Amino acid sequence: xxxxxxxxxxxxxxxxxxxxxxxxxxxxxxxxxxxxxxxxxxxxxxxxxxxxxxxxxxxxxxxxxxxxxxxxxxxxxxxxxxxxxxxxxxxxxxxxxxxxxxxxxxxxxxxxxxxxxxxxxxxxxxxxxxxxxxxxxxxxxxxxxxxxxxxxxxxxxxxxxxxxxxxxxxxxxxxxxxxxxxxxxxxxxxxxxxxxxxxxxxxxxxxxxxxxxxxxxxxxxxxxxxxxxxxxxxxxxxxxxxxxxxxxxxxxxxxxxxxxxxxxxxxxxxxxxxxxxxxxxxxxxxxxxxxxxxxxxxxxxxxxxxx
Numbered sequence: 001x002x003x004x005x006x007x008x009x010x011x012x013x014x015x016x017x018x019x020x021x022x023x024x025x026x027x028x029x030x031x032x033x034x035x036x037x038x039x040x041x042x043x044x045x046x047x048x049x050x051x052x053x054x055x056x057x058x059x060x061x062x063x064x065x066x067x068x069x070x071x072x073x074x075x076x077x078x079x080x081x082x083x084x085x086x087x088x089x090x091x092x093x094x095x096x097x098x099x100x101x102x103x104x105x106x107x108x109x110x111x112x113x114x115x116x117x118x119x120x121x122x123x124x125x126x127x128x129x130x131x132x133x134x135x136x137x138x139x140x141x142x143x144x145x146x147x148x149x150x151x152x153x154x155x156x157x158x159x160x161x162x163x164x165x166x167x168x169x170x171x172x173x174x175x176x177x178x179x180x181x182x183x184x185x186x187x188x189x190x191x192x193x194x195x196x197x198x199x200x201x202x203x204x205x206x207x208x209x210x211x212x213x214x215x216x217x218x219x220x221x222x223x224x225x226x227x228x229x230x231x232x233x234x235x236x237x238x239x240x241x242x243x244x245x246x247x248x249x250x251x252x253x254x255x256x257x258x259x260x261x262x263x264x265x266x267x268x269x270x271x272x273x274x275x276x277x278x279x280x281x282x283x284x285x286x287x288x289x290x291x292x293x294x295x296x297x298x299x300x301x302x303x304x305x306x307x
Contacts, residue, residue: 040290047103061097070091071090075087113232125188130216136186139182140183146176177231233283233287236283
């Protein structure tokens with residue numbers, strides 16, 4: 001009698017761990033389906049490239065003054081010069097070079113400011129929402145008190161006290177913006193805490209830290225990324241309003257330096273405001289489009305509905 005062999009199991013397939021190439025291909029397919037997200041990614045990458053290679057892209061030193069070439073219009077206007085493609089300001093500084101170098105300042109403030117605000121707010125909101133009771137009341141009382149202070153006024157006052165430096169501006173934005181992240185995080189935690197899988201984890205005796213960081217935290221990514229992109233755009237506007245915080249820096253916006261002379265600037269030298277303003281608008285559009293796409297990708301429910 002011939003020996004018998006065990007037939008292969010039907011429907012059992014060997015699991016193959018996806019490679020980085022397959023993961024990137026999957027992300028690219030999701031990005032290609034969402035044209036808004038694709039546009040946001042392209043614009044954001046252009047901003048990053050501009051910030052990294054600013055010394056190569058910019059034709060002039062952004063702080064260099066040339067009074068002989070002051071108030072030049074853009075190159076395609078009558079009297080313009082292609083040495084200064086977007087014109088010059090009242091001190092002869094190249095507007096294009098200042099916009100290119102200003103990308104570094106704006107991205108640095110936005111990214112690191114949101115990281116600080118998100119980290120502080122996430123920790124406070126996570127603890128308040130999960131612990132509840134007196135802990136929740138104490139934390140949220142402090143958050144509500146912080147939110148009662150006018151945001152921009154508080155930023156201006158603290159910046160005046162601590163001094164004018166990039167580090168101080170980032171730290172101020174991060175701390176003053178953290179209550180917004182705390183409130184959003186707390187609301188999401190209160191909702192997620194009532195879900196079945198969290199209640200099951202509590203019933204089997206899972207530790208508090210494990211429930212908070214393994215079961216609740218991953219479900220906060222979508223809402224927090226959406227909020228983070230919005231706040232990055234807002235921080236760029238706020239930093240533009242504080243454009244006088246560092247005199248030896250190139251900024252996207254000159255509005256904070258013009259003050260009451262803004263109407264006359266718009267009438268006589270509009271390129272000093274229009275092109276930096278366009279840079280801010282494009283950056284805001286890129287971050288919001290990219291944030292919407294990331295929210296859809298990271299939230300399984302939205303990803304299924306858009307598939």
